[in-house]
Amino acid sequence: MVSKSQIKLIKSLSQKKHRLRERLFIVEGIKGVKEFLSSDFQLYALFGPEILALVDHRNFYEASSAELSKMSSLTTAPEYLAVFRMPDEVPISENGLKVVLDGVRDPGNLGTIIRLCDWFGISDLICSRDTVDCYNNKVVQASMGSLSRINMVYVDLLKFISESQSVPVYGTLLEGSDIYRTKLESEGFIIFGNEANGISSEVQKVINHKISIPQYGKEKNTESLNVATATAITLAEFRRQEFIGK
């Protein structure tokens, strides 16, 4: 049985200001819920037909599909919906490649990029403060559980990168050098920009390695790649050079 105040709380979490105030976010669907349960994230409440492994009975609320429909943001209500506590930000790892996003706005793109970081073993994803919130329902959904394994930090990018000296700062720009003809390091930041405007001019100033994905289409008509597909191709090439060699 789900109380009215619980339904109210859960519906309020579709808004960023309420998520930040409560420090809670929603995960929908059995697959995602299980991935978060087996991570370091702390469960606040689980709603569904029956209790799951790793869940304390005090956090479980039996919910009918009608009740889940009321709480869900999806067209088809999930069998399980869980509320987790937002983790505290942890310091980013000292070594390795880090992906940096400057103003990515589309939740689907951020979710896909989180999944790509997970696939390519990138543990830290550093976002500008105007990048879409990673606890947005659509981002959580699109990340397919990968969010539970990536350290997400929201910072003032300029300040953050300026203070992290002595590592390469790669930025994907149309006028950059062909990534396939550039020796890519296995250390540093790789910056990707906003869907419409790319990397902001201030952030461009801290880039010391401009790179680009060559276009092999005959007529050069396509303006640009989607930011998530550009991230996919770029990360694949960084890892190829690291593991297979240039």
Next chain:
Amino acid sequence: MVSKSQIKLIKSLSQKKHRLRERLFIVEGIKGVKEFLSSDFQLYALFGPEILALVDHRNFYEASSAELSKMSSLTTAPEYLAVFRMPDEVPISENGLKVVLDGVRDPGNLGTIIRLCDWFGISDLICSRDTVDCYNNKVVQASMGSLSRINMVYVDLLKFISESQSVPVYGTLLEGSDIYRTKLESEGFIIFGNEANGISSEVQKVINHKISIPQYGKEKNTESLNVATATAITLAEFRRQEFIGK
């Protein structure tokens, strides 16, 4: 001024059966409309504040933003909405790489893949009959005009590939050989599968080169890449080997 029957026709085109009966589809937004106007596609009707270059006055209807709101499938109505005639299918080119989709269902994924084909100079995109319709409003929107430059064909995949002998048929499968350690040809078919189930077992039988994208994430937790990001990484590697060498 837009007539009621025009609004009714345009709204009906959000359904595949009506698009197929009328052989018409919708393009929304100035950027997409202009790309289709400068392509070989035939304009049926243009709605907007004023006539555009390349448009015959008989095909132009002045439309207010209120009228455009009624016709549009978007949350924010576009300034221009156009209806184009579906082209007849043209035979696919004899040479080069061809992308083949087996049951891709998500309109955003198909739109992204069309854009990727355009970027990587792949002129033919061959889809199984259960792949989402490329004239679906969301696909047209996500393809960002690239649809006007790609030859789309919907076929019985098994029959089609079996009859196209003597070229490599690549398929992306989890158990395939590492694409970075495989010599990739600049000729043949590359098959990508459905979001949830991958390539169907019947279509798997015609694959003669199983390939896969290596996972460099430390813990191997991510189940799979999204089909559009897998297409991005795979096409980039085919072109890298062709233009830069293995």
